[in-house]
Amino acid sequence: MLIEGKNAVREALNSDLTVNKLMADKNLEHRKDDIINLAYQKRIKVEFLPKHILDKKSQSQHHQGYIAEAVDFQYCEVEDILKKAQDKNEIPFIVLLDGIEDPHNFGAIIRSCECAGVHGIIIPKNRACQVNDTVIRTSTGAISNMLIAKVTNLKDSIDYLKDNGVWVFVAETGGENIYDQNLNQPIAVVIGSEGNGVKQSIRSYCDGILTLPLKGSVNSLNASVACGVVIFEILRQRLK
Secondary structure, three states: OEEEOHHHHHHHHHOOOOEEEEEEEHHHOOOOOHHHHHHHHOOOEEEEEOHHHHHHHOOOOOOOOEEEEEOOOOOEOHHHHHHHHHHOOOOOEEEEEEOOOOHHHHHHHHHHHHHHOOOEEEEEOOOOOOOOHHHHHHOOOHHHHOEEEEEOOHHHHHHHHHHOOOEEEEEEEEEEEHHHOOOOOOEEEEEEEOOOEOOHHHHOOOOEEEEOOOOOOOOOOOHHHHHHHHHHHHHHHHOO
16 A cells, blocks of 8 residues: 655654555655654665656655555454544544545545544445545545444444444434534434435434535535534534
């Protein structure tokens, strides 16, 4: 797995990811550079290469002179997400994704969740985007600090969350205005797929529906945008 770009590589080096090697632009070899120094401090091999070689290795063509070679992403268990909240002495704050297929949306959701203080994301094993190089690049390093659980059945995960005192809501049209709800509680929010939203079988299983008021003629938002608005409203209420 390749991680590219200054911010993404810096975050990877500062995270629990296992980085096997850092490939850097040869022009940086004799300069003071915080990313390269960080790699040396962590005893990670640094290989200096001409820019045209980095360009060939790059999958994004936006490596900015840094490409880290890391082991594949390690998923966690749902229990680990709740434990993270407990260890931080915080109210659980979780996002479930029901069939998100676009890796750019997935990466953007990870980035927003990390910024909003979400403790973890739960995704289905099948018929949904998994963590890949595009997701990692789009998250711009945020994935290094985000727990992601991959599960066989979202309903089982919802049951587990409910059994542990977490309220589970769907973010979709046709529900209660999100700005009228008390969201300062143990909460999980389900975000649906780009085309079909949250499946009816999942929607009926949850505690309620949170709806964003819309003024335009289009009746829905991009999945990553909707997720961002919802989770930052939750964060706003927690900071009151």
